[in-house]
Amino acid sequence: MIRIEEVTKRYPDGTVAVDRLCLEIPDRAITVLVGPSGCGKTTTLRMINRMVEPSEGAIYLDGADIRRRPVTALRRSMGYVIQNAGLFQHRTILDNIATVPRMLGWGKRRARERAAELMERVGLDASLAGRYPYQLSGGQQQRVGVARALAADPPVLLMDEPFSAVDPVVRKGLQDELLRIQDELGKTIVFVTHDIDEAIKLGTRVAVLRTGGRLAQFAPPAELLSDPADSFVEDFLGADRGIRRLSFFPSDGLELTTDPVVRAGATAERTGGFGAPYLLVTDAQGRPLGWSRPQDLAAGGADPGRLLPYGRPFVPGTDSLRAALDCAVLSPTGWAVAVDSGGRVTGVVSQQTIGEAIRGAHAGERAAGEVAR
Amino acid sequence: MNVLGFVSDFFGDSAHWHGYDGIPHRLLEHVQYSLLALALAAAIGLPVGLVTGHTGRGGNALALLATAARALPSFGLLVLMAVLLGIGLVPVMIPLVVLAVPPILVTTYEAVRSVDPSPVDAARGMGMRETRILFQVEMPVALPLILSGLRSAAVQIVSTATIAAYVSLGGLGRYIVDGLYQRDYEKVVGGATLVAVLALVTLAVFWAVGRLVVSPGVRRH
Numbered sequence: 001m002i003r004i005e006e007v008t009k010r011y012p013d014g015t016v017a018v019d020r021l022c023l024e025i026p027d028r029a030i031t032v033l034v035g036p037s038g039c040g041k042t043t044t045l046r047m048i049n050r051m052v053e054p055s056e057g058a059i060y061l062d063g064a065d066i067r068r069r070p071v072t073a074l075r076r077s078m079g080y081v082i083q084n085a086g087l088f089q090h091r092t093i094l095d096n097i098a099t100v101p102r103m104l105g106w107g108k109r110r111a112r113e114r115a116a117e118l119m120e121r122v123g124l125d126a127s128l129a130g131r132y133p134y135q136l137s138g139g140q141q142q143r144v145g146v147a148r149a150l151a152a153d154p155p156v157l158l159m160d161e162p163f164s165a166v167d168p169v170v171r172k173g174l175q176d177e178l179l180r181i182q183d184e185l186g187k188t189i190v191f192v193t194h195d196i197d198e199a200i201k202l203g204t205r206v207a208v209l210r211t212g213g214r215l216a217q218f219a220p221p222a223e224l225l226s227d228p229a230d231s232f233v234e235d236f237l238g239a240d241r242g243i244r245r246l247s248f249f250p251s252d253g254l255e256l257t258t259d260p261v262v263r264a265g266a267t268a269e270r271t272g273g274f275g276a277p278y279l280l281v282t283d284a285q286g287r288p289l290g291w292s293r294p295q296d297l298a299a300g301g302a303d304p305g306r307l308l309p310y311g312r313p314f315v316p317g318t319d320s321l322r323a324a325l326d327c328a329v330l331s332p333t334g335w336a337v338a339v340d341s342g343g344r345v346t347g348v349v350s351q352q353t354i355g356e357a358i359r360g361a362h363a364g365e366r367a368a369g370e371v372a373r
Numbered sequence: 374m375n376v377l378g379f380v381s382d383f384f385g386d387s388a389h390w391h392g393y394d395g396i397p398h399r400l401l402e403h404v405q406y407s408l409l410a411l412a413l414a415a416a417i418g419l420p421v422g423l424v425t426g427h428t429g430r431g432g433n434a435l436a437l438l439a440t441a442a443r444a445l446p447s448f449g450l451l452v453l454m455a456v457l458l459g460i461g462l463v464p465v466m467i468p469l470v471v472l473a474v475p476p477i478l479v480t481t482y483e484a485v486r487s488v489d490p491s492p493v494d495a496a497r498g499m500g501m502r503e504t505r506i507l508f509q510v511e512m513p514v515a516l517p518l519i520l521s522g523l524r525s526a527a528v529q530i531v532s533t534a535t536i537a538a539y540v541s542l543g544g545l546g547r548y549i550v551d552g553l554y555q556r557d558y559e560k561v562v563g564g565a566t567l568v569a570v571l572a573l574v575t576l577a578v579f580w581a582v583g584r585l586v587v588s589p590g591v592r593r594h
Contacts, residue, residue, distance in 0.1 A: 051498055075500030086495030090513035090588035100499050132590030149499070158498070 001027050002048060002156070002188065007057035009043050009213070017043040018213035020057070027155075028186040030178075032203035034193055036236070040213030041192045045160055048190060049075045061156075076100060079149030079157040079187075084165050085141040087133040093119070093144055094129040100152040111151075118147040121184075123177055139170035146178070150185070157189045164193065175201055196237055200225070200244065208233050222248035226365070246322035249361040254316060254324060254354065256338050256347025262297070264289060278333045281307060286344035288313060291333045313337040316346065321361065325354050376562055383563030394547065396567065402543035403571065406462075406534045410469035411527050417470070418477030418526075419519070426485025426515070427507045435482055439475035447472050447533050455540045465537045472533055473526035480522025484515035516587050524579040531572045535564075545571070 002025040009018040018040040025031045033041040046052040048059060050071050059066050066074055087096050097115035102108070119126060122143045133141055142162060149157055163171045175198065182189065193199055199206045200221040208216040208224070210232050217229035225245035228234040234241075260276040264283055278291045290307025311330040314323045316338050327336035328351040335348045383389060389396050425431045447468040454464030488511045496510045512519070535546030548564025551557070583592075 046498075049498055051494075072500040072502060075498060080495060080498035082491060082495055082498070084491050086489075086491035086493075088492050088496075088510060088513075089489075090591045092590070099496075099501075103499070103501060103505075132588070134590060145495075148495075 001025060001062060002190070003060040003063075004044070004048075005058050005060065007044070007047060007054045007059060009040065009047065009052060010055040016213055018047070018054075021209075021213065021215055023207055023215065023218060025188065025190055026205065027188045029204035030182060030189040030191055030202050032191045032193060032199040032206045033209060034196055034199040034203075034206055034236075035209035035216075036211055037194060038211050039209035041194075041209050042160055043213070044209070045158055045190055045192045048156075049078050049080060049158055076104060076152065077154050077156065079152075079154045081142075081145045081149045081157065081159040081162045083161045084138075085133075085145035085162075087141055087144055087148075089133045092130050092132060093124070093136070096133070096144055097147045097151050099148060104152055114151060115147070118151055121150070121181065122147045137170075138166045139174060142166060142174055143177070146181070150181075150187075155188055157187045159189060159191045161192055161194070163198065164195065171198075178202065197244075200247075208236060243322060243325075246325060246358065247320045249321040249358070250317065251314060251319050251321050251324040251338075251357075252317040253360075254321075254338070254349050254357050256316070256349050258345075258347045260335075260348060261345055278308070278335065280310065280335075280337060280345065280348055282345050288337050288339070288345050291331075291335075308332050310337050313339040313343075313345075315339060315341060321354065321358060324349065325351075325358070328354055379559045379562035380566050383559045383566075389563070399543060399545050399547055400567065400571070403531070403534055403545040403568075406465065406469070406537055406542075406544055407527070407530045407571075407575075409462075410466055410473060410530045410534065411523070413466060413470045414473035414477055414526055414530075415523060418474045418522075419481055422478045422481025422519075422522075423485055423507060423512070426482040427503070427511060429486060432482060432486065435478060439479045442471050442475045445471055448536055448539075451536050451540065460540050460542075462542070464540060465534075465542055468536070469530050469533060473530050476526045476529070477522045480525075481515070481519050484518030484522070485511050487518075488514045513588055514591055517583065517591065520579060520583050520587070524576065527575050527579065528572050531575050532568055535568060 004021055004023040004025070007018055007021045008016065010016050021040070021044060023031075023044075033044055035041050043052055047054050048066070050066060061074075088099070091099075094112055094115045097118050098106075098108075098111035101111035101114055106114070116126065116129060119129060124140060124143050124147065128136065128140065133144070136144065142165075145162065149159075163174045166174065179202065191199075191202060193202075203221050205218060206221050206224055207218045208229075210216045216236075217224060217233045219227075219229075222245060224233065225237060225241045225248070228237055228241075237244075260278065261280045261282060263286075264281050277293070279294055279297060281289045281292055281297070283289055288310045290310050292307050296306060309332065311332070312327055314327045314336060316324075318341070324336050324338075328334060328349070331337070334351045336351075336354065337348055338346045340346050384396075392398070421435070425435055445468075450468040450471060451464060454467050458464045485507075492510055492514075493506060496506045501510070534544055535549055537544045538546030538550040545564050545567045548560045548567070552560030552562075552564060
């Protein structure tokens, strides 16, 4: 565990970057430091590997003051990933990744073998090993940056706005990849960002810092969204935090119905019997084709050209309530289509049912909160 | 007589190809002076430029010093040194080194200072020591610029080393100085041609060295 205790960073000109910060960063989890520019989040991160020395207070790693270790040894035990990756442009991708193992005295061959392993782990094609950084895209460079930081298998990973210089699509890919790697490796990650959505997506716990380097709130993302500590945190979270919070509720409790689901071709005997205004037509394998009025089906069968689009389906259990609600909102009929991982319809659910599930989830959480207290 | 005629007569004369005043010997002397001056200038300019570039301190003082040194006339300095120290290699080396240090020092300083700070930050953050950062992160990237400083210093030394002949030393300047004295323009032009060719060869050598020592990952930029 990394414990930040009453840490203040004051610069000679009098600016206070970090003000009496206390933070307990749990092991094997992603702790995100987030806040507007000038909130001291990067300074805090850089104090953990002593790139910046605190003016007051102390930082402890597994109970020991970090100042008691030689600074190079401390840094070598922590992976460091920065914005724009900071790759060594004169070295090949493989040798970039092998840097820390080589510094630790590993033989060239062993270090390169390890680097090749890491390329695979971060999703880089082995054919890139002999390339130079300028030959890679921004997203690939950042993957190399992550691989380089992981090369000596450090228990701690410090990441300073690592994904903010790439476009949104690539950023999403990198975020998903980081979550996957974290699932496999279980590092203690401290992640700095100014993007609250990134913080909520990645963080096990999120520390919101305000300008002047003071901690506003330190909580799991769901709690941040449900109970912002003050108006600053609330403003920083943005307008639709109620909707975003639904990402933390699973959709597997939704009551699905298969009543209005009919197969193309097998329609004649089933049309109109249920009083539903729309029927979902599927193909022979059970994959959705589109919505139709019962009377249209009775009249002309399932003509794919006349079906209403079914929007984007969701996968109960994998997707959240937010995804389910989104599907229902996007659907022209107001019904969301649930599918299994193979894309076959498992049922449909109305906006109304989803709304009840949301109320139920909130009530359940409040009750759990009462019990915890 | 035109210049080409002088050149072909000079190089066609077999007497110019052997002996103490022959082309091979004078060329060798010239190369020796040049290499010695370049080595001395690099021994001063490179370390100072690397360290100041890495720390970012003392840059202004350096620029001032370099400008002052550039303003010194090499020939005047040679005469002054010869008067003060007598005839010999030292009074020749001093103006050549004074001439060559500024381009090496200033470009090396600029080259290291202008290296992208993010790889340096990354290297420091992963626990690399400062000397290693300088030699393994900054220098390989700064190398093309550092070499260009050395190259312009070398070319200036090669062309200026002719002044050694004024204080009774050898080198290709001998042909120019003696030729002017004897009004033997064939000799003057021949010597000047040799100096020009040597300067071109110097450029070619630096180009080849650059191909050899600069990483393909850097050369691209």
